[in-house]
Amino acid sequence: MHCQGYTLVKLRRDDPFFPMANSSRYVFEHRLVMAKHLGRLLKPWEEPHHKNLDRSDNRIENLVLKITRHGRGADVDDLTAEVERLKDENAILRRLLEKKNGHKDAVGILEK
Numbered sequence: 262m263h264c265q266g267y268t269l270v271k272l273r274r275d276d277p278f279f280p281m282a283n284s285s286r287y288v289f290e291h292r293l294v295m296a297k298h299l300g301r302l303l304k305p306w307e308e309p310h311h312k313n314l315d316r317s318d319n320r321i322e323n324l325v326l327k328i329t330r331h332g333r334g335a336d337v338d339d340l341t342a343e344v345e346r347l348k349d350e351n352a353i354l355r356r357l358l359e360k361k362n363g364h365k366d367a368v369g370i371l372e373k
Contacts, residue, residue, distance in 0.1 A: 266316035267291065278302060291319045295326055307337070 263269065268290040272282045278296055281303060282288045295309040296302055298321045303309075309324045326337045 263317075264289075268317060268319060291316075291324055294319045294321055295324050298324075299326075 269287040270290045270293055271286050272279045272288055272293075274286070276282075278288065278293055279286070281292060281296060291309045291311065292303055295307075303326075306328055308327050310327045311318060312323050312325055315323070328337065328340065
């Protein structure tokens with residue numbers, strides 16, 4: 262079954278991905294492919310995007326998980342990398358603050 266160029270898959274009620282289905286038991290195939298790849302249900306704000314813009318090409322190599330809707334969202338990998346960069350920056354700032362104040366209690370200032 263197709264809807265606006267997207268492939269729909271009908272799920273059985275006992276399918277672990279059934280909670281992602283609509284009231285007619287259908288789920289968009291690209292969402293199902295991404296969920297199976299991740300081994301979990303997709304969050305409502307997670308949206309697989311077709312890299313080549315072909316809505317019928319649901320190979321995992323052609324899908325990228327984004328936050329929010331098509332095209333505008335940030336890639337999950339980019340967000341993960343940014344979180345790691347911020348953690349590293351935070352650790353550096355904590356060390357500088359400890360060095361400046363001469364003791365580790367100074368770190369508590371950052372948590373207030």
